Amino acid sequence: MTDNARQPQAEDLGDNLVDVHGLSVSFMTDAGPIKAIDGIDFTIPKGTIVGVVGESGSGKSVTARSIIRLLPETATTAGAIYLKADGSEGLDVLATTGDELRRLRGGEAAMVFQEPNSVLNPVYTIGWQIEEGLRAHGMKDKKERRAKAVEILEKVGIPDAATRVDYYPHQFSGGQKQRIVIAMALVLNPGLILADEPTTALDVTVQAEILELLRLARDEFGASVLIITHNMGVVADLADQVVVMYRGHVVEQGTVDQVFYHPQADYTRKLLAAVPRIGQRLVVRDAAGQVIERKVDWREEPVVVEAKDLQITYPGRFMQPDFKAVDGIDFEIHRSEVLGLVGESGSGKSTTGRAIAGLQKVSGGSLKVLGVEMNGVRERQFKPKRADIGFVFQDPGSSFDPLMTILENVAEPLIVHGRYPTAAAARKEVGELLELVQLPKAYLNRYPHELSGGQRQRASLARALALRPSLLIADEPTSALDVSVQAKVLELFKTLQVEIGFACLFITHDLAVVDMLADRIMVMHRGRIVEHGDANEIMRHPQDPYTRKLLASLPVPDPREQRRHREELHALLADEASTA
Amino acid sequence: MSESTENRVGVPGDARLEGLRIAKPDSRLSKLPVIRDLKVAVGWQKAMLITGLVITGFFLLVAIFAPWIAPYGYAQIKGEDGVPFPAQAAPSTEHIWGTTVGGFDVFSRTVWGARTAVIAIVVAVLLSIFAGVFLGLVSGWFGGWFDRVCVVIADAIYSFPSLLLAILMAIMISGGQSSLWGGILASGISITVVYIPQYFRTIRAEVIRIKSDAYIESAKVVGASTPRILGRHLLRNSTRTLPVILTLNSSEAILTLAGLGFLGFGIEPTAAAEWGYDLNRSVADVTAGIWWTAVFPGMAIVLIVLGITLIGESLNDLADPRLRARKSAGEVVGSIEDTSVDPTERPNNDNPVVEEYMATQDPEVAVLARTIPDESRGVIKDD
Numbered sequence: 001m002t003d004n005a006r007q008p009q010a011e012d013l014g015d016n017l018v019d020v021h022g023l024s025v026s027f028m029t030d031a032g033p034i035k036a037i038d039g040i041d042f043t044i045p046k047g048t049i050v051g052v053v054g055e056s057g058s059g060k061s062v063t064a065r066s067i068i069r070l071l072p073e074t075a076t077t078a079g080a081i082y083l084k085a086d087g088s089e090g091l092d093v094l095a096t097t098g099d100e101l102r103r104l105r106g107g108e109a110a111m112v113f114q115e116p117n118s119v120l121n122p123v124y125t126i127g128w129q130i131e132e133g134l135r136a137h138g139m140k141d142k143k144e145r146r147a148k149a150v151e152i153l154e155k156v157g158i159p160d161a162a163t164r165v166d167y168y169p170h171q172f173s174g175g176q177k178q179r180i181v182i183a184m185a186l187v188l189n190p191g192l193i194l195a196d197e198p199t200t201a202l203d204v205t206v207q208a209e210i211l212e213l214l215r216l217a218r219d220e221f222g223a224s225v226l227i228i229t230h231n232m233g234v235v236a237d238l239a240d241q242v243v244v245m246y247r248g249h250v251v252e253q254g255t256v257d258q259v260f261y262h263p264q265a266d267y268t269r270k271l272l273a274a275v276p277r278i279g280q281r282l283v284v285r286d287a288a289g290q291v292i293e294r295k296v297d298w299r300e301e302p303v304v305v306e307a308k309d310l311q312i313t314y315p316g317r318f319m320q321p322d323f324k325a326v327d328g329i330d331f332e333i334h335r336s337e338v339l340g341l342v343g344e345s346g347s348g349k350s351t352t353g354r355a356i357a358g359l360q361k362v363s364g365g366s367l368k369v370l371g372v373e374m375n376g377v378r379e380r381q382f383k384p385k386r387a388d389i390g391f392v393f394q395d396p397g398s399s400f401d402p403l404m405t406i407l408e409n410v411a412e413p414l415i416v417h418g419r420y421p422t423a424a425a426a427r428k429e430v431g432e433l434l435e436l437v438q439l440p441k442a443y444l445n446r447y448p449h450e451l452s453g454g455q456r457q458r459a460s461l462a463r464a465l466a467l468r469p470s471l472l473i474a475d476e477p478t479s480a481l482d483v484s485v486q487a488k489v490l491e492l493f494k495t496l497q498v499e500i501g502f503a504c505l506f507i508t509h510d511l512a513v514v515d516m517l518a519d520r521i522m523v524m525h526r527g528r529i530v531e532h533g534d535a536n537e538i539m540r541h542p543q544d545p546y547t548r549k550l551l552a553s554l555p556v557p558d559p560r561e562q563r564r565h566r567e568e569l570h571a572l573l574a575d576e577a578s579t580a
Numbered sequence: 581m582s583e584s585t586e587n588r589v590g591v592p593g594d595a596r597l598e599g600l601r602i603a604k605p606d607s608r609l610s611k612l613p614v615i616r617d618l619k620v621a622v623g624w625q626k627a628m629l630i631t632g633l634v635i636t637g638f639f640l641l642v643a644i645f646a647p648w649i650a651p652y653g654y655a656q657i658k659g660e661d662g663v664p665f666p667a668q669a670a671p672s673t674e675h676i677w678g679t680t681v682g683g684f685d686v687f688s689r690t691v692w693g694a695r696t697a698v699i700a701i702v703v704a705v706l707l708s709i710f711a712g713v714f715l716g717l718v719s720g721w722f723g724g725w726f727d728r729v730c731v732v733i734a735d736a737i738y739s740f741p742s743l744l745l746a747i748l749m750a751i752m753i754s755g756g757q758s759s760l761w762g763g764i765l766a767s768g769i770s771i772t773v774v775y776i777p778q779y780f781r782t783i784r785a786e787v788i789r790i791k792s793d794a795y796i797e798s799a800k801v802v803g804a805s806t807p808r809i810l811g812r813h814l815l816r817n818s819t820r821t822l823p824v825i826l827t828l829n830s831s832e833a834i835l836t837l838a839g840l841g842f843l844g845f846g847i848e849p850t851a852a853a854e855w856g857y858d859l860n861r862s863v864a865d866v867t868a869g870i871w872w873t874a875v876f877p878g879m880a881i882v883l884i885v886l887g888i889t890l891i892g893e894s895l896n897d898l899a900d901p902r903l904r905a906r907k908s909a910g911e912v913v914g915s916i917e918d919t920s921v922d923p924t925e926r927p928n929n930d931n932p933v934v935e936e937y938m939a940t941q942d943p944e945v946a947v948l949a950r951t952i953p954d955e956s957r958g959v960i961k962d963d
Contacts, residue, residue, distance in 0.1 A: 357801050386803030399794035403816045409795075413802040463798070 017191055017224045018044040018067065019090065022079035025062050025071065036062045038248045039079065044192065044241075049218055049225040051239030051256070053232065053271070055482035056453075059248040060228045064194045067226070068109050069093060069101060083108060083192070106133050109192040110185035115201050116177035120169035126153075126180050127165035133188055148187060155220075156183040156213055174345075175206035182213055186221055193217055195227045199234060203344035203509070208553040208569060211238050230482060232275045233555030236260060236562045244268045256559045274484040275557045276512035278539060284494045292498050294336060298519060301335035304370060304471050304503040305356055311364030312351050325351040327527035328365060335470060338497060338504045340518030340535065342511060342550070348527040353473045353507045357391050358382050370471065387417045390464030390502070394476040396456035400448035407444040410434070410463045417467060433462040437492060454485035458492060465496060472497075472504045478513060490516060511554050515539050523547045548572060614823065614891070617898045629894040635887025639880075643694040650685075654692035654853035657683040668870055678872040680861060682849065690876045692853035696764065697834050697884060703768035704775070704833040705826060711772070712779025717810055717818070719780070720787030727784075734777035742832075743839050746770030750845040763847030763854065767837040775829050782825060786818035827892030831885040838881050855881050 025037040037059040044050050052060045065071050067081055082090035083104065096104060110133075113119045121129060130149040139145050146165070153161035156179045158172075169177060178198060185193050195214060199207040215238060217223045229235060235242055235256065242259040244252040244267065251265040263269045284292045312326040326348040333339050343349040354360040356369050358377070367374040370385045393399035400409045410433060411426040420426035431441040437458040448456055457477060464472055477493070478486040494517060497504060508514050514521060514535070521538045523531040523546065531544040542548045552569040556562045614633070621629050642649060658664050665683040669675055677686035719730040750766035790796060791814065799809050840846045841856020849857060855877035862873035 359797055359800060383803050386801065389801065391798065391801040393794040393798060395794055399798050401795045401799075401813050401817065404812075412799065412804065416799075416802050416804045416808065463802075 015045050016043040017046045017084055018226075019082040020063070020067070020079075021082065023063070023066060023081060024078040025059070025066055026076050027072070028074040028076070033076070036075075036248055037066075040245070040248070040250045042243050042250050042253050044224050044226055046191075046224060047218060047222050048240040049214065049227060049238055050241045050243060051235035052226060052228045052243045052245060053230065053235055054245035055230060055271075055484065057247070058245040060245055061196055063245070064111070064196055064226055064228055067093060067192070067194060068105050068111060069096070070105075070111065103137070106188050106190065107137055108190050109194060110188065110190045112178075112181050112185050112193060112195040112198045114197040116174060116181050117169075117201075119181050120177060122169050125166050125168055126172070130165075130180070130184050130187055133184060137188055152183045152187045153180070155216075156180070156186070157209075158183070173206075175202055175209060178202060178206075178210050179213060182210070182217070186217060186223070189221060189223075191223060193223050193225045195225060197228055197230070200229070200231070204511075204553040205344065205549055207234070208555070211555070214238060231555070232272065232483070232557035233562070236557050236559045237555040237566065244271070260557075260559050271484065272557070274487040276483070276487070276490075276510070276516055277557060278512050278515050278551070278554070280512075280516060282490055282494050282516040284491050284498075286495075292495055294498050294501070296336050296501065298334045298337035298503075301337070301503075303332045304335050305331075305333040305505070306368045307331050307352075307366070309365035310352070310355070310362065310367050312348070312355055312360060313363045324527050326355070329524070329527075329529045331522055331529065331532065333471070333503045333505060335503045336497075336501045337520065338506055338518045340514035340521040341505055341507045341524060342509065342514050342521060343524035344509060344550075346526075347524040349507050349524050350475055352524070353475050353505055356471075356505065357389055357473050358386070387413070387467045388469045388471060390467070390469040390472040392457075392460055392464050392472065392474040392477045395480050396453055396460050397448075397480070399460050400456065402448055404447075405444065406434075406446050406448065406451070406459055409448065410459060410466060413463060413466045419467075430462075430466075433466055434459070436465070436496070437462045452485075453481055454489060457481060457485075457489050461489075461492065461496070465500065465502075468500055468502075470502055472502045473507070474504060475507045476509065477506075479508065479510065486513070493517070511539070511551060523550065545576070549576070614895070617895055621894065621898055625894050625897055628890050629898070632887050632890025632892075632894060635883055636891060639694050639884045639887065640698060642691055643698040646691050646695045650688040650691040652685045652688040654684070654689055655850045656685065656688070668865065668868075668873070670870075671872055677876050678870075680858065680873045681865060682861065684849065684858075686858075686872055686876050689853045689858055690855070690880050693855045693858070693877060693880060694884070696760070696847065696852045696854050697837065697880075700764050700767055700837045701830045701833050703764055704771035704836075705830060707768055707772035708775040708829070709779055709822070709826065712776040713783050713815070713819070713822075715776065716780040716783025717787055717814060720784040721791060721806075721810060721814065730780065731784075734780055737773060737777050740774065742770060742774040742836060743843075745773060746836050746840050747843065747845050749773075750840055760847055760852035763840065763845075763852070764837070766845070767833065767840050771829070771833045771836055775832075778825055778829065779822070782821050783818050786821070787814055790814060790817050824892050824896045827888050827895065831888040831892070834881065834885055834888075 020040060020042050022039050022041060023037055024035060024039050026033045026035045040059075040063065042050075052063065054060050062071070062075075066077060067083070071077070077094050079094070081093040083093050084090045091100075091104075093101075093104065120126065127146065127149045130152065131145040134145045134148060139148070150161050150165050153165060158164055158176060158179060164171075169180075172180065182193075182198075193214070198214070199210050202210060211234065214225055214227065218225055225238075227234070227238060239256050242252075242254060242256050243250055244259065244265065246267050251267050252259060252263065254264070259268060260272065263272060286292055308330050309328045310326055310330070311324065311328055313322040313324050316322045329348075329352070331339070341349045341352065351360055355362050355367060355374065358369075358374065358379075362375045362377075365375065370388055372382055372385055374382075400406075405423075407427060407430050408423040410430045411420065411423040414420050414426045414429065415423065420429070423430075427444065431444060434441055434443060439455060439458055439462070443451065443455070443459070448459075451459065457480075461477075474493075478489055481489060490513065506514060506517055518535045520533060521531075521535045522529050523538070523544065525546050531538055531542065531547045538547065539551070542551055549569075549572060552565065552572050556565050614629075618626070618629060618633075656665075665675065665679050665685060667679060667683045668681050669679045671678045675685050675687065677690065679685055680689070715730055719727045746767055749770045750763070753762050753766050753769070796809060796813055799813055804812075837846070837854070838856030838859070841854045841858075842860045844857075844860060846857045846860075847854045858877040859874060859881075862870075862877075865871075865873045
């Protein structure tokens with residue numbers, strides 16, 4: 001709960017570094033002005049990590065951006081944000097202008113953005129970019145600036161910093177880039193670091209490293225960190241205090257233990273309940289309260305997809321070798337089975353899925369999909385089989401033609417395969433399909449942008465299932481969704497899988513999600529399958545060191561357990577270092 | 581829940597929030613490019629657009645009703661009674677804008693000239709838009725050597741001065757002096773050749789951007805044929821920027837036609853009225869202090885180009901959310917969800933935890949409330 005009785009003045013911030021007081025932010029839109037944040041209060045104490053959680057659109061990012069006044073021109077603000085600079089009195093950020101604001105940005109509060117690739121300017125060396133902040137804040141001596149840049153790079157764990165300070169951003173990996181961005185934020189030693197989803201674009205193993213670094217920012221630099229995230233695991237791992245936001249309001253603020261173990265607000269409780277956890281099978285009950293279970297044993301069912309020494313390469317650029325995305329993998333998918341394919345970005349998991357759907361050419365080995373050999377297949381041979389394959393894309397926003405209504409979009413497979421001449425003729429069936437995925441028929445006439453993310457993903461499921469396919473490929477179907485929406489979509493997915501009995505390749509980077517659904521799991525790493533087997537077995541007793549690292553890196557949405565879990569990861573990493 | 585969540589009440593009597601919630605029914609008409617933009621525009625952007633539309637509309641009307649507006653024909657040099665018009669006569673009640681050295685009535689020539697100008701625009705744009713869009717679609721979709729060849733040719737054409745090309749065309753088509761259609765075709769074709777690359781480039785760029793989008797892949801997975809993907813999905817989604825180029829090219833077309841006429845490669849005065857030709861003939865008059873033969877056709881050219889360019893420029897600004905100005909109607913108490921289309925997602929609903937709502941970190945997303953159909957219209961009647 002926010003403490004409304006204590007309303008600190010500008011002079012008295014106590015131990016708090018930042019006091020956000022009655023902050024409201026509105027945006028001017030074509031539909032009129034809209035309030036993104038409505039009178040929120042919260043505080044950031046000195047030397048603590050405050051996690052702001054909430055679903056997309058709850059106003060998390062806008063809050064963080066308001067603290068350094070990084071809002072678009074269309075925004076208007078009300079209320080006050082008091083920021084206590086070192087040794088000075090509290091200062092209302094929203095009232096500062098010009099030089100004062102410039103000094104404050106970077107000097108007192110720095111920002112770490114979500115996507116490290118787009119934050120670094122590709123045409124300057126990273127050293128130059130780190131020094132940019134120092135230059136802007138009046139450090140004249142060139143040598144001193146460079147020394148400082150090297151020092152900070154060493155601190156954030158860039159090996160051989162003295163040489164690599166002259167490297168360009170493209171010469172670093174994604175995780176290293178995020179380290180450099182954090183170095184840029186730390187170099188002026190600001191009291192406050194605002195991190196807006198700093199690990200969302202990164203793999204779990206890298207995420208663990210970046211979280212470690214942010215902890216270092218607090219412990220060694222004495223900075224406060226405001227971390228915005230939608231991942232409850234990250235909050236449990238890192239935060240000392242948690243602010244829960246919902247629709248532009250602060251629903252709850254408290255210590256991490258308080259919020260996780262004794263949540264006050266209903267919303268927090270529901271949010272926590274929706275977070276997928278390892279070891280939690282998804283149980284769906286029908287209206288009568290009966291558990292929905294598959295009738296058939298998938299092990300007895302025929303094989304739908306069979307890969308033998310499957311290889312997929314992307315041609316290299318001029319004078320560069322080809323890139324092997326998938327390097328000789330074997331697997332099979334039975335009818336009625338859910339096969340989870342897990343891996344980090346670049347592991348070749350999406351490429352495998354796309355090859356099965358005929359979106360990617362197979363370059364070696366054999367891949368049999370519904371009896372058709374995909375190596376060297378012609379579109380004409382494969383086209384009739386397409387009716388039997390459904391594909392659910394990651395981003396529900398872009399997988400629908402924006403100029404066609406939901407009716408026309410969902411009817412597309414029915415029309416293409418000649419079931420109906422026009423979308424209007426298919427209206428009845430599409431309406432039934434929408435009901436199948438629990439969307440009202442009234443949505444038929446809407447355009448995709450008039451649906452929310454979760455609704456669009458359901459409509460996308462309806463389209464994939466329109467022809468009752470025997471094989472469904474789901475490429476990260478829930479990664480773009482909020483946790484509560486994700487839970488709903490997964491439930492629906494399970495119900496439909498039981499009902500229709502399609503074979504499914506479920507591609508995801510989220511181990512907890514795959515554990516909820518899959519019968520078997522394949523773990524991919526650098527184009528190879530490192531582990532393959534029964535879902536329970538892999539989750540409980542991973543054999544391969546990579547799988548173990550993956551599991552250990554995944555933050556658990558439970559602060560106490562996460563502390564133990566972190567120790568395990570450290571032990572594992574130490575082990576790895578000693579053997580290497 | 582904290583207090584602030586519960587006490588979310590609007591200002592009494594403030595109907596604006598209701599206005600946000602209740603989507604206005606949209607007619608088909610309001611989805612047309614220019615009309616849609618007109619509804620979005622505010623402030624000086626709206627003024628620009630309206631000015632452009634008024635000027636262009638005026639010229640269109642003049643072109644259509646030229647026979648009724650103009651007192652004389654474009655090639656008429658004698659009155660009804662067979663008496664020739666005086667040459668270079670100052671404006672009078674007989675000839676309100678005076679007459680030219682050849683004895684033409686300036687007012688009539690200027691009015692009839694609008695017709696020629698409009699036909700020239702239509703021909704030039706029609707010829708180039710189809711070829712350009714088609715080539716852009718095919719080239720962007722298939723890529724490979726065909727794409728390379730098209731791009732190289734397009735680049736080569738960029739280096740041609742369009743007027744020179746037009747002169748060549750005029751000579752080829754009609755040996756220099758030409759009839760109405762000869763002159764229009766000469767300017768039309770030269771513009772076509774120069775503008776195909778523009779349409780080609782724009783459409784190709786859009787197609788390349790869109791073709792990796794999930795909905796195109798989704799169509800592929802479904803098994804849609806290439807013509808269907810090109811025609812149903814790519815074409816409609818890649819034509820957003822066309823109205824802008826179209827208007828800007830139209831004004832260019834008129835300038836080329838006028839330029840041809842001015843250089844003497846235009847249309848014979850007996851075949852059609854043409855502003856560029858009239859300007860050319862009035863060069864000598866200007867030094868003699870006869871202003872009316874040059875000012876009126878000159879003004880006509882400037883005005884029609886200005887009108888069309890104004891439309892084009894304001895459409896360009898409106899298409900870009902970063903350049904688009906917005907109403908400042910004062911602050912309304914409400915949140916982003918108030919613009920949501922889903923009634924269950926609105927805050928006054930009993931359900932405190934709304935599972936889904938628009939993923940809208942981006943204020944632009946709230947724009948969508950504008951095109952939402954009325955709730956009642958969306959209901960499907962089962963039959």
